[in-house]
């Protein structure tokens with residue numbers, strides 16, 4: 001064989017390497033998780049949006065896919081097992097958070113891996129910061145309900161931005177308060193958007209001011225001017241994470257989609273999906289300024305409410321979660337990896353592959 005000839009078997013590898021090297025890295029990664037946002041809620045929201053003349057921006061993303069959500073021990077996952085899969089790439093049992101099924105082996109979330117690679121990390125939600133979905137990106141616990149123990153792990157993460165309604169158990173008896181612990185670790189706690197925006201600290205936490213419900217931001221349809229929207233939080237997070245000119249990973253949870261679905265509240269449900277979409281719209285505007293370096297992925301941790309559409313309109317068939325598959329939408333650098341049907345454990349590999357492929 002002549003030495004100048006490329007062996008046929010190597011050709012796919014060479015082509016792959018060539019195309020990989022010409023690709024831009026996803027330097028800015030947005031991971032939007034609609035808690036409980038299944039296909040039924042999506043269908044209902046599309047119908048209502050059309051009636052109202054609204055648009056749900058993510059439904060026009062060029063890449064769509066479907067995701068299976070079962071946990072290690074149940075066809076129907078809870079949010080903590082789901083986020084363990086979505087954040088750490090491994091399934092665990094319901095009620096566990098960031099630990100393997102043996103309840104001993106601690107799993108590492110993609111946020112921590114990227115933080116070590118020099119990414120700034122932001123975690124935002126419309127419920128409490130120590131709730132399962134946001135917690136899965138910075139903490140581990142054998143029970144998702146150990147809120148104080150979860151919040152204690154927040155400063156250890158060193159992540160740059162956190163936002164949500166508040167903390168559920170910030171000051172238990174005979175223990176150091178979470179607020180003292182945060183201050184000790186150089187986190188600046190703000191209770192207004194402007195206060196957080198003008199903070200000179202590298203590590204910021206935004207919660208609602210005292211007197212508001214620590215469990216959640218008010219439902220979108222009940223908000224007044226003093227309440228934060230998920231879009232405002234997303235804008236603030238981008239401002240904070242982007243200020244260091246470093247790459248960033250930003251997880252934003254629409255946590256109340258799930259709550260509205262548990263309680264069969266259709267108006268609230270649409271309001272939360274629209275609020276979630278408006279937050280994604282903020283990321284989309286950022287993407288338009290950095291189209292080759294930004295990746296936006298939108299998905300759900302599970303379906304809630306067993307929602308289907310009948311001739312009479314929306315029907316909630318359960319007040320619990322279901323094992324139905326959920327949608328995924330993606331746009332930007334490496335978005336094509338998120339098409340087709342895949343399992344919720346596969347997101348992490350797709351994020352890390354994209355980053356590794358582009359930053360060898």
Ligand SMILES: [Zn+2]
Nearest residue numbers: 036258304321
């Ligand atoms: Zn739920």
